[in-house]
Amino acid sequence: MAWFKKERxxxxxxxAPAKKVKIPEGLWIKCDNCKEIIYRKEVDKNLKVxxxxxxxxxxxxSERLPYLVDEGSFLEVEDGLSPKDFLNFKxxxxxxxxxxxxxxxxxxxxxxxxxxxxxxxxVVVMDFNFMGGSMGSVVGEKITRAVExxxxxxxxxxxxxxxxxxxxxxxxxxxxxxAKTSAxxxxxxxxxxxxxxxxxxxxxxxxxxSFAMLGDIIVAEPKSLIGFAGxxxxxxxxxxxxxxxxxxxxxxxxxxxxxxxxxxxxxxATLAKVxxxxxx
Amino acid sequence: xxxxxxxxxxxxxxxEKKIEELTLFTSNGGIDLxxxxxxLQKKSDQLLAEIYSKxxxxxxxQISRHANRPYTLDYIEAMMTDFVEMHGDRAFADDPAxxxxxxxxxxxxxxxxxxxxxxxxxxxxxxxxxxxxxxxxRKALRLMRFxxxxxxxxxxxxxxxxxxxxxxxxxxxxxxxxxxxxxVMSMLKIPxxxxxxxxxxxxxxxxxxxxxxxxxxxxxxYSVISPEGCAAILWNNxxxxxxxxxxxxxTAQDLFQMKVIDEVVEEPIxxxxxxxxxASELLKEAITRxxxxxxxxxxxxxxxLRYEKFRKLGTFxxx
Ligand SMILES: [Zn+2]
Numbered sequence: 080m081a082w083f084k085k086e087r088x089x090x091x092x093x094x095a096p097a098k099k100v101k102i103p104e105g106l107w108i109k110c111d112n113c114k115e116i117i118y119r120k121e122v123d124k125n126l127k128v129x130x131x132x133x134x135x136x137x138x139x140x141s142e143r144l145p146y147l148v149d150e151g152s153f154l155e156v157e158d159g160l161s162p163k164d165f166l167n168f169k170x171x172x173x174x175x176x177x178x179x180x181x182x183x184x185x186x187x188x189x190x191x192x193x194x195x196x197x198x199x200x201x202v203v204v205m206d207f208n209f210m211g212g213s214m215g216s217v218v219g220e221k222i223t224r225a226v227e228x229x230x231x232x233x234x235x236x237x238x239x240x241x242x243x244x245x246x247x248x249x250x251x252x253x254x255x256x257x258a259k260t261s262a263x264x265x266x267x268x269x270x271x272x273x274x275x276x277x278x279x280x281x282x283x284x285x286x287x288x289s290f291a292m293l294g295d296i297i298v299a300e301p302k303s304l305i306g307f308a309g310x311x312x313x314x315x316x317x318x319x320x321x322x323x324x325x326x327x328x329x330x331x332x333x334x335x336x337x338x339x340x341x342x343x344x345x346x347x348a349t350l351a352k353v354x355x356x357x358x359x
Numbered sequence: 360x361x362x363x364x365x366x367x368x369x370x371x372x373x374x375e376k377k378i379e380e381l382t383l384f385t386s387n388g389g390i391d392l393x394x395x396x397x398x399l400q401k402k403s404d405q406l407l408a409e410i411y412s413k414x415x416x417x418x419x420x421q422i423s424r425h426a427n428r429p430y431t432l433d434y435i436e437a438m439m440t441d442f443v444e445m446h447g448d449r450a451f452a453d454d455p456a457x458x459x460x461x462x463x464x465x466x467x468x469x470x471x472x473x474x475x476x477x478x479x480x481x482x483x484x485x486x487x488x489x490x491x492x493x494x495x496x497r498k499a500l501r502l503m504r505f506x507x508x509x510x511x512x513x514x515x516x517x518x519x520x521x522x523x524x525x526x527x528x529x530x531x532x533x534x535x536x537x538x539x540x541x542x543v544m545s546m547l548k549i550p551x552x553x554x555x556x557x558x559x560x561x562x563x564x565x566x567x568x569x570x571x572x573x574x575x576x577x578x579x580x581y582s583v584i585s586p587e588g589c590a591a592i593l594w595n596n597x598x599x600x601x602x603x604x605x606x607x608x609x610t611a612q613d614l615f616q617m618k619v620i621d622e623v624v625e626e627p628i629x630x631x632x633x634x635x636x637x638a639s640e641l642l643k644e645a646i647t648r649x650x651x652x653x654x655x656x657x658x659x660x661x662x663x664l665r666y667e668k669f670r671k672l673g674t675f676x677x678x
Contacts, residue, residue: 160675161677162675162676166606169593169606216675245562247583247592250608251582251613254561254565254581255672255673257565258672259672261538264542265543265545287535288535289537291538292534293538293542307522307534308524308529309524313525313526316524317525322526336532
């Protein structure tokens with residue numbers, strides 16, 4: 080969660096992480112990675128990827144959809160779920176309110192049915208702009224329902240993760256969403272249906288340690304930060320500087336933790352190819 | 360190991376020291392102070408019962424981490440026989456922060472897995488302070504499958520501040536190793552009983568905790584984040600952990616109320632660390648009783664009920 084706020088600039092300039100969550104308004108924007116000033120429209124046209132250095136800007140769930148599913152195929156499942164401050168946790172109500180205002184979402188995820196390469200899928204996309212994409216009861220429930228819909232309709236399940244981890248403000252019940260979503264994915268597997276997990280910048284904590292790492296195929300966007308413990312926590316524990324490139328998608332690929340790194344522009348086509356394998 | 364006293368136990372420590380002095384004086388041939396000793400002992404017992412009847416969440420957190428508290432191996436030794444420890448994940452290493460093996464509980468074979476903390480400084484380092492690496496979770500996974508293969512019930516003990524945050528842990532997929540256990544445990548066709556015996560620290564604890572019966576000892580805690588970590592995020596001040604512990608609702612009693620656990624297992628007055636033998640007896644009774652309830656169920660029924668048990672966890676508004 081909080082460790083994304085104050086990220087230490089890494090030794091290698093190439094690896095500089097994204098500090099901004101959203102591309103700021105205005106005609107010109109500065110790339111978080113190469114620091115070049117770029118014409119905003121050029122970035123938009125390029126799927127929110129820096130044309131100079133190929134840096135993939137963090138994008139919202141609704142911005143993600145066009146790069147993920149077939150045009151016009153997404154049908155949101157509006158199940159009326161909204162988060163509840165049942166612990167009366169400090170500032171939670173205010174945080175929910177400001178996140179709702181900022182994103183127009185009820186919580187940090189959208190779910191629905193769509194097609195990818197003409198194949199029907201049940202899909203969820205997390206949104207980092209909503210309380211760091213943290214997983215509480217609503218996020219866990221929506222993921223579980225989406226998996227159960229996939230089982231019911233005998234389709235594949237696709238998730239796009241972007242999260243700081245479990246949502247502290249819902250205490251132990253957030254932790255239990257890890258159990259719930261993982262058990263749902265296990266049922267999907269038992270039903271012989273595929274799960275494609277897409278990891279984006281950043282994916283951490285209880286999301287990495289549950290459904291997101293359980294894909295039959297795991298795909299990540301270039302240079303995404305992905306891990307269990309946050310880099311700051313690790314640094315404080317081991318009292319050493321972390322090596323350059325640590326917890327980047329490329330690091331995970333090298334260590335055998337993911338199947339492939341796919342640039343945003345190729346994401347939908349890659350998923351279509353993968354889905355075709357299961358459909359045939 | 361000498362009894363260590365927490366800050367709020369200090370008044371008891373003083374009384375106990377006094378009793379010890381008087382006992383020593385008597386046994387050294389001084390005046391017989393038996394009556395005085397008995398009076399002090401009674402006072403000490405009353406004080407202990409009083410302090411332990413109104414513990415704050417933060418005090419419970421401290422007890423759950425108490426250096427004298429029984430650990431997994433202590434409970435195995437006290438309540439089981441014929442324990443054979445098994446080692447290694449068959450892929451990378453053996454992780455001493457998790458112990459597991461085969462054992463007998465009242466003569467019946469069981470598989471047992473638990474986090475293990477160290478008692479001495481040296482042992483603490485070897486056990487990595489009870490913080491597992493991925494190979495620990497994968498060793499546990501191997502034993503879970505082993506239990507299923509040979510149709511033996513699985514008993515797990517949870518006692519960790521969390522999975523280890525280190526470079527090697529990330530290289531070897533800490534997240535995946537925890538996730539895989541959640542996945543596999545949810546489908547195991549054998550009865551599973553879990554007890555949080557001390558600290559239930561986040562995902563690293565949950566990785567051994569998908570069970571048909573989930574229990575917590577009376578003074579154990581279970582939380583999504585440590586109170587210190589939560590306080591650091593909320594107030595930029597880890598010292599406010601006591602307030603964070605209140606907010607997070609981490610005690611066995613809180614979790615029972617939220618229906619996250621099935622049972623709170625009573626500890627001896629003054630906590631398990633004051634009478635480990637009695638604590639083991641109480642825990643053994645709870646484990647055998649709960650195991651007895653799930654043992655006779657059909658495997659498919661067990662898995663179905665286990666799914667539903669975790670499926671329903673969560674609180675939200677639905678319009
Ligand atoms: Zn750039």
